[in-house]
Amino acid sequence: MPALSTPVKTAISDLVQNQHEPFYFYDLDALHAHLTQLTEQTVVKLWYAVKANPLSSIIQTLDQAGFDFDVASSGELQQVLAQGINANRVLNTGPAKSKRQIEEFLSLGVTTFVAESLNQVAWLQDAAKRHKIQLRILLRIQLRWPDNEKNPLGGDSLTPFGLGTQEWSSLSISEYDHLDFVGLHIFQWGNMLDAEKLASLWQQMIDPLVTLAEQLDINLRVLDLGGGLGIPYAASQSAIDWSVILDSLENIKKQANVDELWMELGRYAVGECGYYVNPVVEQKRNYSSNQLILAGGINHILRPAVTTQAFPAELLRDSTSTPKTFTLHGPLCTALDHLGEHTLPGDITEQDWIVFSQCGAYGFTESMPYFLCHTLPSEYTYQSGQTRCVRPPLTPQNYLR
Ligand SMILES: Cc1ncc(COP(=O)(O)O)c(C=O)c1O
Structure with missing residues (x-):
């Protein structure tokens, strides 16, 4: 540490x-040095999960380092836009997207969304039709593991984040002509310090995700693995090695056969x-x-x-x-x-x-x-x-x- x-x-x-x-007190020089090391690669596109720290100067430092922005509320969106960042660099995740919030996001120019329910898909389609635009959509998937492992993002617990593959399988994507279903999103484990464990969890996700994409007739171009990279809080813990993570991600990208891998990092970016x-x-x-x-x-x-x-x-x-x-x-x-x-x-x-x-x-x-x-x-x-x-x-x- x-x-x-x-x-x-x-x-x-x-x-x-x-x-x-x-x-x-935030050391922006150290932050900038850390972030540029994260963005110097072509394996994974990085978004910043604004919920981790929405302070203006932190957002500006992420912007300078080449991150785009994942927002989970109207307040976070307004704060990102107030830093002069274009809405086409914003991704919206989160289980509570009301019709009203979707309308506001479209009015402000956001076009990329992670849909977390069948209602969200329908409401995004209705709003996109009214605005006469096409939206990029990723469906958020929640898998179940036999491990019985818990953490604040759920782990193996049932959470409101996304839907199970069974629930998504009723979606008929051809009915949503204003939505381009570019990929899938999955994120269930937070603050992971064990790169091998993380690689193994990602590995286990590929099969069910690729199978679901085939079932839904989605041409899987993007796979978003969320956040979850940890930082040490105790002297006995050591930092995760970014180059090891990149090697795992490169493998996942090949196996899932996607054009782009995305992650939206919070803790590991700014903690x-x-x-x-x-x-x-x-x-x-x-x-x-x-x-x-x-x-x-x-x-x-x-x-x-x-x-x-x-x-x-x-x-x-x-x-x-x-x-x-x-x-x-x-x-x-x-x-x-x-x-x-x-x-x-x-x-x-x-x-x-x-x-x-x-x-x-x-x-x-x-x-x-x-x-x-x-x-x-x-x-x-x-x-x-x-x-x-x-x-x-x-x-x-x-x-x-
Ligand atoms: C959808 C989503 N993506 C990314 C993150 C950031 O996670 P982390 O801070 O573990 O990188 C969160 C955090 O809750 C999240 O909900």
């Missing part, structure tokens, strides 16, 4: 001189570029446990409560004090507000700051910011030696009515 680099540590240390509230910087309120001993109470918790960074997986944490200041094991807690009145157990220098006081890393994806916008009326965290970027506040903090006086 990458440690806090010296320039980032210096920039954050400078910032905290004038800060009292938690904030997010490693972000930090959540959090002031210590106090250290206390409770029964036999060392507790650190922090100014921000799951109101700013919810993920540990959802996954029970902590973000890596370190003390911002250098210290030679003997390390102790601490449990880290936020300010909310719930035991769920727990940011993990960490080994940190023992001399931490209320003057200190804790820096959580790997926070670039599924950070602030995945959280529960209004509970207990705390200030919403600001977001800073760091690029070519400059720190910039992209979004200032929002106090409760400014959001409560």
Whole structure:
């Protein structure tokens, strides 16, 4: 797992001189370097899953690196378009596409959709007919595995994401003259760090997908494998090797005999570029446990409560004090507000700051910011030696009515 680099540590240390509230900090130089390495290949077309982090400067960095954009709501679409990105570079995924949302997306120029139900197909056809346009459609497939393996995207659980092959098999594509069924979409496992396991899951998908495409008389030109590439959150984990992923994808592309493979990456694209910087309120001993109470918790960074997986944490200041094991807690009145157990220098006081890393994806916008009326965290970027506040903090006086 990458440690806090010296320039980032210096920039954050400078910032905290004038800060009292938690904030997010994104290293855009590191992000750009990482993304260009991902796009320097011809195996897979990459979209950015905006849900991972919709901050304007993050979207702009993805744009500069050659990604197109996967949006799951009207808000995400508006945010992408506001960065000057053309709607023909937008893909719309998500199980809740109302007629109203479809109409809005077409009015704004979006023409590529992942359809997740028979209704969505019919509603996309109706809207496309009204607009006298042709849409590119991928059908989202949900397969079942015997493994009984779960994760937030479902794994083997039954979810609302797409439909089973049996349900899709009733679709008669010739009835939809405004829809060009270019391919299939499948995505059921998130945060995978095992490249072999991922390759094996993809491998098992080919047969049922190709069979369904034949059954529906779809000329399978595109296969979209979603996201799911993980990043390490614990010291015992190691990063996934992109070149190994590319080798697997190349094989899948050949075996499925498609012109294009697509993925829409969230976590793997932006997760490693972000930090959540959090002031210590106090250290206390409770029964036999060392507790650190922090100014921000799951109101700013919810993920540990959802996954029970902590973000890596370190003390911002250098210290030679003997390390102790601490449990880290936020300010909310719930035991769920727990940011993990960490080994940190023992001399931490209320003057200190804790820096959580790997926070670039599924950070602030995945959280529960209004509970207990705390200030919403600001977001800073760091690029070519400059720190910039992209979004200032929002106090409760400014959001409560
Ligand atoms: C349809 C779809 N594609 C891509 C992603 C991004 O996944 P990840 O962050 O694992 O790359 C998501 C995340 O929920 C998703 O729902």
